[in-house]
Amino acid sequence: MSLRPIHAARARVYQTLRTAHLERAHEFAPAAILFTSRRYDFDERLLAGLEVVQAGRWRSAGILVRSRVRELEVNEPLMLSGARGAALAVSAVRLKAAITGRRALVVCYAIGNEDPRRLPPSRSLRQRLSHRADVALGRAVWRRLDRVAYGSDAARAVYASLMPPRDDLESRVIPALPNPCPCAAGVVRPQRVVFLGAFAERKGFPILLAAWSAVRAELPDATLVLLGTGPLTGLAEAAAAEDPRIELIVDPTREEIHRELAAASVLALPSQPAVGWREQIGLPIVEGLAHGCTVITSTETGLADWLAEAGHGVLQVPTSAGALASALAGALRRPIAPASVLTSLPEVDGRLAADSWLFGGAEPSGAGAETRDVGAEAGDARAAPA
Structure with a gap:
């Protein structure tokens, strides 16, 4: 040794x-x-x-x-x-x-x-x-x-x-x-939601998929991009195969993550309570903010108070698929302007x-x-x- x-x-x-x-x-x-x-x-x-x-x-x-x-x-x-x-x-x-x-x-x-x-x-x-x-x-x-x-x-x-x-x-x-990412553009984006992270129950992934059908019924042009990997990758693959408005990138590169976040209007991370674990900050939340996304998350993150005060969506836990669908649809209709998200961030990470x-x-x-x-x-x- x-x-x-x-x-x-x-x-x-x-x-x-x-x-x-x-x-x-x-x-x-x-x-x-x-x-x-x-x-x-x-x-x-x-x-x-x-x-x-x-x-x-x-x-x-x-x-x-x-x-x-x-x-x-x-x-x-x-x-x-x-x-x-x-x-x-x-x-x-x-x-x-x-x-x-x-x-x-x-x-x-x-x-x-x-x-x-x-x-x-x-x-x-x-x-x-x-x-x-x-x-x-x-x-x-x-x-x-x-x-x-x-x-x-x-x-x-x-x-x-x-x-x-x-x-x-x-x-x-x-x-x-975070401070604003150099690749982020403060412009209006299409009705595009990104989920970034582990495909797992604790990250609220099943709830997101359950909520998506209601979002799609309300907003037929909305798209959902799934970026990550994890124990529920099979569920992600099945959802993408059934719905042409769901895009899946398993184990994305850093370049793919930056590209998709810069093109999205909403970042969804509806983390849920789990035994022996709680969302501390949520790196996807940090990365979404750095790219000007409106964030929809839960009270599990330590940034919940700041996000709520800044106009992002913070849901109580346990979160229902209906509550999440309503929050996502509302954010897609009226997202925070990316430029406003970026100006709310500090100059230094x-x-x-x-x-x-x-x-x-x-x-x-x-x-x-x-x-x-x-x-x-x-x-x-x-x-x-x-």
């Missing part, structure tokens, strides 16, 4: 890595990325020019001990699947500090908006004990953080209710809103602004007026019983 040191003085340790991480890595200040597993949407072409190492939790910790890392980003404490890796990474840089006398800055970006301690009733004793251990490790990571940037008010509220209060922790809410603050202590200009210091609120947080 190779423990060759990484070259960068800044490192990011992730449980899973996806295309969006790699795209942003090219925009962020240089940093090495250590990760355990790949997501299905992983574009290897984006690895060029980056220092990326796939390694397990223990190997990643060993690499950090042997490296000159001065700044470390870890998965957020409420992401329990990454709690062990985050705890080991933090322990590694603390051990290094004990040896060298130089303490590393430890930060995280937090978008979790659900209490992860809720257990499905059918779990075994071993699974419950493992889950509690991960919760404890997540809290241990929380106590070692120097800075945390929240991607939504919902995330900040959840952390305030679950984690021990810390007056010494620097924190800030920087909404996870929210994730980039958060990264600049996490490591530099200041947001780049144009990060958005909603950026707020919530350090003073940390003392009001109260920990829920473990």
Whole structure:
């Protein structure tokens, strides 16, 4: 097992890595990325020019001990699947500090908006004990953080209710809103809806297909574009075969995603509650906004309040096919002007602004007026019983 040191003085340790991480890595200040597993949407072409190492939790910790890392980003404490890796990474840089006398800055970006301690009733004793251990490790990571940037008010509220209060922790809410995509045009688009993401129940995919027949009956010229892959790909293929107004692109390229979003008037992501999961932000929502789309989604996303205030459609859960059909038809008839959607966004991508603050202590200009210091609120947080 190779423990060759990484070259960068800044490192990011992730449980899973996806295309969006790699795209942003090219925009962020240089940093090495250590990760355990790949997501299905992983574009290897984006690895060029980056220092990326796939390694397990223990190997990643060993690499950090042997490296000159001065700044470390870890998965957020409420992401329990990454709690062990985050705890080991933090322990590694603390051990290094004990040896060298130089303490590393430890930060995280937090978008979790659900209490992860809720257990499905059918779990075994071993699974419950493992889950509690991960919760404890997540809290241990929380106590070692120097800075945390929240991607939504919902995330900040959840952390305030679950984690021990810390007056010494620097924190800030920087909404996870995108800046306008260069390929987006602020012009009127045809009656075209895009669904982007996993073809899965938790993403509201079956509800969308059930709602579509009512939308088509009301608006015969409307089209639905399905972009993604997942366990319900067969259902997507059957729907596209039966309805000529449904277009399907399985496992789309980044170029196809940009092209379809730029041509659509509405982005639909009606995420639904699922055991052990909640839509944190919804990357399709972010990408839809960046291209000027009107968004129809649910209250599950952490951006629900912002979207509702900006005039987008936010549905209660559980969402009925009838409610979704009505919202889609209304948005297709009277979409928000793409130019208005684009002007509602910050000049600087929210994730980039958060990264600049996490490591530099200041947001780049144009990060958005909603950026707020919530350090003073940390003392009001109260920990829920473990």
